[in-house]
Amino acid sequence: MANAIKLAATARDRAGKGVARETRRQGRIPCVIYGAGQAPVMISVDAAAVARDVHASNFVTKTYDIDVGGVSHHVLPRDVQFHPVSDRAIHIDFLRIDAASLINVSVPFEFKNAETSPGLKRGGALNIVHHEIEVRCRPDQIPAHITIDLAGLEINASVHLSGVSFPEGVVPHVSEKDFTIATIATPSALRGKEDGEGDGAASPAEAAKA
Template sequence: MTDVQFSIPARERDGHGRRHSRRLRREGQVPAVLYGDGKPANPLSLEARVLRKLLADERVFTNVITLEFPDRKETALIRDLQMHPYKEEVLHVDFLRVHAGERVTLHVPIHFENEATCVGVKSGGVLHRALVEVVVEAPVGQLPEAIVVDIAQLQVGESIHLSQIPVPAGVKLVPLSHDDDKEVVSVHSARTGAEADEETAESAPVTGE
């Protein structure tokens, strides 16, 4: 959790549908919705320029954001982003209302430490990242920005699973609650080029004479 406070101006919107959303985007706005806390979904819009600046900091995805309406403020987490298929353009944002002390679940990135000094990699092994993110449960305000995995001592043939990762107090790795101790990272022995060529030859289809 960072000490940085994230906020963005927001305004209510009455229109719905694709035509209305396209008009908003032409005007430099991004349609969004705020839901949760047992309240009706609240359609809103954000200034695209300000939203781009906000999203440039990856910490915003695991921290509370204050939506500043003209008459009130709401605290929320980004729940989903809809992106343009080939442009760096946000088409829609889903926000989830949250309050201090409330426990929430969120996808959090996994960051690997000491890759350059990993024992297994230095001895010729190949690093395999089985997971790049994991679902966590934690109180609002205590959500980790990332789950850090130290792989300095990982040897060839070894792996690290979720149950072996230390997490901050109050944070739970959700898969472990379902007895799903996923592999996070491992180091495999590197095959030589000759071995790879031999395997390819053996698996090639046999053609008729």
């Protein structure tokens, strides 16, 4: 894991939607820092400084050093709220962390070697069932992603949690036992040959009638 990213922030003295909207009009994102048994701190950060990062799949795996009026907070982004239409970040939660504690964090899966998978070469579709997994680890050990190797996978093959190797110090924190991460699905063209006109991805109602 790379070093913490430095981020400047200013404290907010008032809460509420009116103040939050005013903050957004000024080109800043309202945020909050909480955790580690300390009082929460309301802050705002420059929207341009995090605009690219917040949309990245691994944003919540990066640690930040947020400077609020000379006081530095070592934090991990915990949650980001996006505007449903414009897709810009409207609020960010940061969790205070210390190096010794164990934390739960969602890490995205990265799928590699798709070009050497015979199933995908034959037209199979990579059906990703889980895009990320919650793992438990120390803050300095958070992986940017968990790699899934697709090499050699045929059509109808699947990748399960038991077949995934995790970096040292990182353990999966899931309630489901050995869940399916991805499958190589049969292409609609092969599956629907006998269907005649059926247009592949059938709607649920049509599937129910059949």
